[in-house]
Amino acid sequence: MDGKASNAKTELTQILDIKEEDACVKALADFCRRHGDKLPLPGENSQFDELMWKVSEYINLGKEDKATVKRVTERLIAGLAQSGVDIALKFRELIGAGKDMALNAWQDALFSLSWQQLQPVAITRSAGKQMVSLGTIERQLGDAHVELNLGWLVEDDSLRILMQAKDEKSSGLQDLELRIKEMERGVVFIEKTDTDGSLVASRVEVGPGNYRIEIGWKDLVAVTPYFSISAS
Numbered sequence: 001m002d003g004k005a006s007n008a009k010t011e012l013t014q015i016l017d018i019k020e021e022d023a024c025v026k027a028l029a030d031f032c033r034r035h036g037d038k039l040p041l042p043g044e045n046s047q048f049d050e051l052m053w054k055v056s057e058y059i060n061l062g063k064e065d066k067a068t069v070k071r072v073t074e075r076l077i078a079g080l081a082q083s084g085v086d087i088a089l090k091f092r093e094l095i096g097a098g099k100d101m102a103l104n105a106w107q108d109a110l111f112s113l114s115w116q117q118l119q120p121v122a123i124t125r126s127a128g129k130q131m132v133s134l135g136t137i138e139r140q141l142g143d144a145h146v147e148l149n150l151g152w153l154v155e156d157d158s159l160r161i162l163m164q165a166k167d168e169k170s171s172g173l174q175d176l177e178l179r180i181k182e183m184e185r186g187v188v189f190i191e192k193t194d195t196d197g198s199l200v201a202s203r204v205e206v207g208p209g210n211y212r213i214e215i216g217w218k219d220l221v222a223v224t225p226y227f228s229i230s231a232s
Helices: 003-016 021-034 046-056 063-081 091-095 099-112
Strands: 117-118 122-126 129-141 144-153 158-166 177-182 186-192 198-204 207-217 220-223 227-229
Touching: 003 021, 003 046, 021 046, 091 099, 091 129, 091 227, 099 207, 129 220, 144 207, 158 177, 158 207, 177 198, 186 198
Parallel strands: none
Antiparallel strands: 117 129, 122 129, 129 144, 144 158, 158 198, 177 186, 177 207, 207 220, 207 227
16 A cells, blocks of 8 residues: 555544544535545445445435436436446246246346336237237336336337336426347337327337336436346
C-alpha cells in the first residue's frame, strides 16, 4: 500500500470515530471532494461502505436526492442484467416435468430486476392454438407504471405482448418504447405505446433464440430476465 492510500485509510478511520453528526458529515464531504477521482465503488472498500452507511443515517434525502438515487439504481440494475448471459427460463420446460423449477427460477429473476407478478403463469388454447402465458408482471419506471403480459404461441414460436403504461395520475403514457432483443441478433422488434398508453402485439414472429424484453422511458430502461425459445 502506498503512502497516499495508507493516509486515506487512516483518515477514514478517524472520520468513522467522529460521534457528532454534522462534523462527521462535513468530514466525509471534504474527504470525497479531495479524493473524488479515486473513490471506491460500492463493495470495493468495506470501511468506506461502512462510513457511507453511517452518514446516510444522519441525512434526510430530499425529493431530488431520492430521484437521483432511484435513477442510478435502475441504471445499475439494467447494466447488470445486460451483462449477464444466463437464461432464466426455457419456455418448453413450462409444458414439461420441469415446470415448477422453471417457474421458481423465472420469479426469482423477475424479483431481482424489480418486477412483481400480478397474474400467474397459465397454459391456454385460443383459436385452436396452445399458448403459454407468463401472466402479468408490473414495475415502476421513474414516473411510469408499467404492466406487461407476455405469451408464447407454442406451435409457431411467436410471442404475444400486451403492455399498459400509466403516469402517477393513472393516465395513459404515450411513447414508452418496447424492444425485443435476441442475445446474438440484437433487436428483432420495436414499438411504442399509443395515445392511451397501450401496446398490443398479437403475434411477433421470433423463432428459436434467447430473448428478453426491454422497456425505455426517458433516460430509464427496464429489462425482463432472458427467456429461451428452442426449436420443436
